[in-house]
Amino acid sequence: MLNSPYITKPASVSAVMFKVLAALLPGIAAYVWFFGAGILLQIALASITALAAEAAVLAMRGKPLGLFLKDGSALVTAWLIALTFPSIAPWWLIVLGVLVAIVVAKHLYGGLGQNPFNPAMVAFCVMIVAYPQLMSQWPAAGFTDFAAEFRAIFGADRHLDAIVMATPLDALRTVLRLPETRATVEGVLGSNATFGNIGGRGWEWVALGYLAGGLWLIQQGVISWRVPTAFLATLGLISGAFALVDATQYAGPTFHLFTGGAMLGAFFIATDPVSGATTVRGQIIFAAGIALLTWIIRTFGAYPDGIAFATLLMNICVPLIDMRTQRPVFGRKTGKTPDGRQP
Amino acid sequence: MITALLVMALGAVLLGAALGYAAVKFRVEGDPLVEKIDGILPQTQCGQCGYPGCRPYAQAIANGDADINCCPPGGEDGIRKLADLLGREFKPLSGEHGVEKPKSVAVIDENVCIGCTLCLQACPVDAIVGAAKQMHTVIAPQCTGCELCVAPCPVDCIAMVPIAESMDSWKWKYPVIEIRKAA
């Protein structure tokens, strides 16, 4: 017998997931415009692998296939992986990454809603630790030769010299750390024609695309405004503070906010409800923590972009954050009542 | 070589003395853990675990002599709580000690009872009243359902009757998730 309530609001998990996918489109458009259509190949590859892997695991566990394939969560993971991996990475790298994400990071924990770690970020970390070389070969801005990208992805021998270029983050990190040099931020970012003044030409437009999509998500009520705000504010403040102290050694907020995965992280990764904190205060702590760790890893660490590691590190803290940030329950607040009477 | 031996010996003596002192200083009396375990056990005193009552079983668990899955009246729920308290892995009820049964009370068939008082003496919680050659009866709310009175009865007039669901004991069931395959 069915119990109350007998009425529900029209809302569903798949609607949420498909809105997230739609919000990624402006960023993808900018990506295609500046770095060629190779990314579309990667997205398709990732999507197919994700759906196949999801279907296989669901079938093995005897869960209803249609119901869970329709929810779109596997597609979100797949798209995030495609967007965070280099668009000229060989096909098997993406496929392997998606398999790690869907099978290990998601379904070994019981599937949708139960994974403590963000599957896409697990895939990224596994791959960058296993294949550091392949994971840092990014296409040069303005390189949009689809045939060359197709060869890079599916070809047996990869002649990448023409298309590969260090990302601004990578360049900044390697050059600034060289011993015995007196390199400055301005020197590195300004010396190369392909780097714009903000976050590297091309990449800032992709970031703006993500920003636009993310703002739409907030407007739609899919994500809360707190997470991106806390993320961007923390990243901006910390990088700004250090840039003020020594602008030659520390890149400023515009660079940090518009380069690498910052925007993607703020609106699409840190906002993952499953692996992120759920309480209001917890969400702010969670997002600010990712931003802080990202900046630390970008500035002092061994990996070019810290979003993935930072996300995983904060994912680890989520149960404790949620536990410690529970709000007081109705009638159990310690503050005085409006009449001044103590409960 | 001699130095090495001397150094090690000196170290051993010093550390041994420190430990010996601590052993006296921080001696523990009693075992509060037994109380905690006993608090979880259902207190049916049925002896199905192989120990004469709940407390001896608690003592055995605390000493590590008995496993946590020997108590059928406590059921899976009880094992889970014990596992939780002791930080051990949950394991299903061991079959050799019996199976989990619905909660029952003993009922004496008063037509048949001869008033032999054997059940009175078997009852661990004094839940049966009566006197020699007079009809006995079970005080249902006190009965733990341990079944210890069933065997001694010479005329087999005691039956275990499962407790019927009433408005007061009715429980909401665990929600059954219906996922239709077609959806």
Next chain:
Amino acid sequence: MRRLFGFWGGIKPDSHKNESTRLPVAKAPLPSLLTVPLRQNAGASPRIMVKAGDPVLKGQMIAAPEDGLSVALHAPTSGHVRAIEARAIAHPSGLAGICAIIEPDGAERWVELEPLDAARTSPEQLRRRLREAGLVGMGGAAFPSYVKAGGTAIDTLIINGAECEPWITCDDMLMRTRGEDIVGGAIMLRELLGARKLLIGIEDNKPEAIAAMRAAATRADPGLEVVAVPTRYPAGGEKQLIRVLTGLEIPYGKLPSHFGVQCFNVGTAAAVHRAVSRGKPLISRLVTLTGNVAEPRNYEVAIGMPVNELIALAHPQADTDRYLMGGPMMGFALPDLAVPVVKATNCIIAASPTLFPAPTPEMPCIRCGACAQACPAELAPYELYWFARSQNLGKCQEYHLFDCIECGCCAFVCPSRIRLVDYYRYAKSSIRAREKDKLAADHARERYEFRLAREEREKQDKAAKLAAKAAETKAKLARASAGDESAPASESDDKKALIEAAMAKAREQTTPALNTDVHRMTAEQQAQVTVAEARHAAATATAAKDT
């Protein structure tokens, strides 16, 4: 204008109030049989005073209040008591409860009524009247009103006319048509409680009711304030309404009276007025009949009217698949349509797949937090669900499961369509059962330990007695041998003592042995066993034949 406070969360479902307010309130005809459940109030059952075959008059007390929380019960009409037996009653479990079955004679003959003048009656007498008139909270909880009317140091009395659940309009119609009664009852309660302020809270989607109540209030007492509160479910929950009107938050485990507030439903207030100034007990109430029916409307229904006869009045549509008692948020589907209307029944909704679509399959929780945004108790429903699902009841309590008012807001907004409240109900009743078991276990432990101590004491006593006897005998023997020559007469004494000691020993050995072992039974007992076994066999044989 009074300053209103907000409460966290809440939802705004479609109200569906207009359907059943188009037609005026009608009186439902008497059914062929009335089924009056004995226990209609929270607390204990009253004691039944009639038996099958007794004639009863309308309003005659058929069950008297017992010790503890219980109120009287009355015959809703005149007629005969057909039976006192267990019948299915309105409860989600579908279990049966003791009911008085009354066959109406159609004459509607009243008992002699004794109206009271509230101004000249002592508070104790008034409270006794409330109890003997069978008054309970008519908002749904059915808590005995005389208890709530006995609070001390009450500052604010709130009359709850919010009626926030969709579809239900019985309070709305009551306020429109019987404003005088409600205001009269409210003023009586205010005097009874010695409250300074009297507020009537009504959701602002009921302008007619607000206007009617304002008119009635100004006529009776200008100090009485009718407050329009914003429409948002569950603004009519007691705690929420108190929060909105006074800003006070009543925590779980505390009563409003601890904070100087008391809250009554409008229906209760009207019933108080009738019970005091007209002497009429609570034998009927307004019930909304709505949903998938041709003629949705409010009826005045006699308590005990079977739901199926009531439904027929409104002509349900063909595709009606079940009936809900109460609103769609907190009501329950009736397992059996023969159940009677009781004092707490406010609404019957005919449900169809179009009005209340079957739920889509449950998806896993994605921890989106929408439930926490909607929860008026400011809980973390997603955590409660997570722990209730994995039966981690201790954690449920840590997250304040019992502060949950089961309003259903969380399940209403859940994008995964999880039937969250079901999990909370399950966890709550499991915890209650577990606590009961725990109490029983503690009790059993106490009795067992007492028994062990007693047995130990008996053993020691016995040993001591034996030792004393033995010592005595020895002493006597010693004395005997010492004074052998001097006192030959004592020889017989010694012998007697010896025999006595031996006999005592034998007694000690045989008496307990008598009943501890089947094999050592006396012949007499053996014979009894044989006879009993024969009886037993005969009984089982007849039982087998019967089945």
Next chain:
Amino acid sequence: MASYLFIVLGAALVNNVVFVRILGLCPFMGVSKKLETAIGMGFATTFVLTLACGTSYFIDTWLLVPYELIYLRTLAFIVTIASIVQLTELIIEKTSPVLHQVLGIYLPLITTNCAVLGVPLLNIGMRHDMLESMVFGLGAAAGFTLALILFAGIRERLEGADVPVHFRGTAIAMITAGIMSLAFLGFAGLDKYK
């Protein structure tokens, strides 16, 4: 001052005993089912490890090195640590019986816990002075405690997850530990930045 910070940072995060050096896995897996006991175990280990680093430093500089008994290092350290652990056990048994019951099999295991022996050995290898040794021990223990508490938090939540039957319990805990270890790799290079 900064050098102490780098020692702590390096020992706690960059070269976390559990996640990067893969030491002390036994108590890490065994005592992380409940947050409460994890915290207790964490503090017990912190106590033991800090003390072990300090004492082993004394033993090494004042006894083993002057008498040229460096070949006895492992043996001497084991004996010392064993005694410290025993002492801790006696104290815990008195103060927290539940913790003692839970740590029951693990406390003696601290004796042979590779972390507790490994950290002092690493410490000696790094040629730290007395204070640095203590700081290093504290840092490593803080890293161990941090790992244990974070892991316990996740495991408590995983209890409610619908993990495939074959992966329930230790299997999924191992996978989780692996992913956590992966995340800690993100700290790589932080201690080299000077």
